[in-house]
Amino acid sequence: MPIYLYWGSDDFAMAKAVDELRDRVLDPAWASFNFDKITPEQPDAAIFALNQAMTLPFGAGGRLVWLVDTNVCQQSDAQVLAELERTLPAIPESNLLLLTTPNKPDRRLKTTKLLQKYAEVKDFSPLPPWKHDEILAAVKRAAREVGIQLTADAVELLAESVGNHTRSLYNALEKLQLYALSAGSNALNAQIVDELVTCNTQNSIQLARAIREGDTATALGLVADLIERNEHPLKIAATLTGQFRTWLWVKLMIEKGERDEKAIALAAEVGNPKRVYFLKKEIRSLSLQQLQQTLPVLLELEVSLKRGGEQLSTLQTKVIQLCQICLASPRR
CATH class of the missing domain: 1.10.8.60 (Helicase, Ruva Protein; domain 3)
Known part of the structure; x- marks a missing residue:
């Protein structure tokens, strides 16, 4: 397939994939003639890239046209759409058109729908830490x-x-x-x-574990370390929400009398049913009510951050509340 759309914020993984395409398509001796890297600063970058994608390669190998950090899947443009409709079905098999963007494509746009029809789309978003x-x-x-x-x-x-x-x-x-x-x-x-290997102990999953144990001092220390390392607060909040939601589902299924680990894994969206055994141990000291009480606090955390609340103090306040919930009695 001569068209690829790569999107996502994992720039390292995306760069590796781009290098693999270059090695596959280009002949090293003719690469300088057959490789076009088109940046957003260039006038009419998308139109120029589509025109280049129709140009046959010189010498041996194929041609690679790379449209970098494009917004064709985020902004509607009638001229670009018309050019895409004309060009995408006609790109020579010897050529490869690559579009990359850190942002998720807007599925409502006609340009996105057109690219989904003709292109191989690959998501390079980082894996959720709780998966x-x-x-x-x-x-x-x-x-x-x-x-x-x-x-x-x-x-x-x-x-x-x-x-x-x-x-x-x-x-x-x-x-x-x-x-x-x-x-x-x-x-x-x-x-x-x-x-x-240096262990990256300051991660959001370990923050969730510290909260689960009611270890306020450790949890606050992890929050400070995460912010110092420029971890995005909304990313921290999303990880905490995902982890506590998983624990809640496992606890809920246990309370309902479910013993089949595959059924519990399916409900909690856990890929490996064998992991349910360890999840059950992790939440042994917490009640269903405690886990239910964490989700409104996590929702408040997300809303406050999205409204521009001061990041460190907001995280610290909500983490203290979560630790207090997990320490509260009765625990079973």
């Missing part, structure tokens, strides 16, 4: 790509250490790859990962 199973799967895929073998406990620790940060994951895997080359180890275990 532990998907992060584990991403770690396994990246390890296979780099060419190193990890034991199950090493995969778990690496996922815990880097979370959903793709750049940190590949940086860690590069260290582990160098170690594997010198040590000749077939499979690296958690002890090696612990020695070589």
Whole structure:
């Protein structure tokens, strides 16, 4: 397919995918003739990119036209739409048109609908931090790509250490790859990962765990660290909401008498039913009522942040409230 639309804020993962397309399409000897990188600053960037996408390549290999940070899927433009309708069905098979944007495409726009018809669309949004199973799967895929073998406990620790940060994951895997080359180890275990990889302990999932335990001091320390590391407050709030919603669903299913872990996993949107066992242990000390009480507070946190409330103090206030809920009695 000669048309691709990449969107999302994981710029590291997107850059890797773009490099793969370049290697696949371009002949190195003719790359300077057949590669166009068109930025938003260029006049009529979208129209120019579509015209270039119709130009046959010189010499060997194909032609790659890259429209960077485009807004064609966020803003309506009759001229661009008309040019897309004329050009997309006619792009030569030797050429590849790539559109990238950090923003989610607006599905209501005709330009977006047209691109969805003709293009291969790929989402490069970071994985939600609370989707532990998907992060584990991403770690396994990246390890296979780099060419190193990890034991199950090493995969778990690496996922815990880097979370959903793709750049940190590949940086860690590069260290582990160098170690594997010198040590000749077939499979690296958690002890090696612990020695070589710096654990990113200041993450939102660990904040959720501190809140669950009612550990106010640790929770406030994590909030301060997250803000200092420029973690977006709304992202922190979304992670907390996702984690507490998962815990609530698991508790609700248990209270209803459900014992089938697959059924609980389905209701809680947990990809791996085996993880339900650990989730049940995590919420053992909390009542259903306590977990229900956390969601209105989390909603208030999100609303306050979206209305421009002072980020650090808003987070601190709501985190204290959440810790107090989790400490309240009775607990069962």
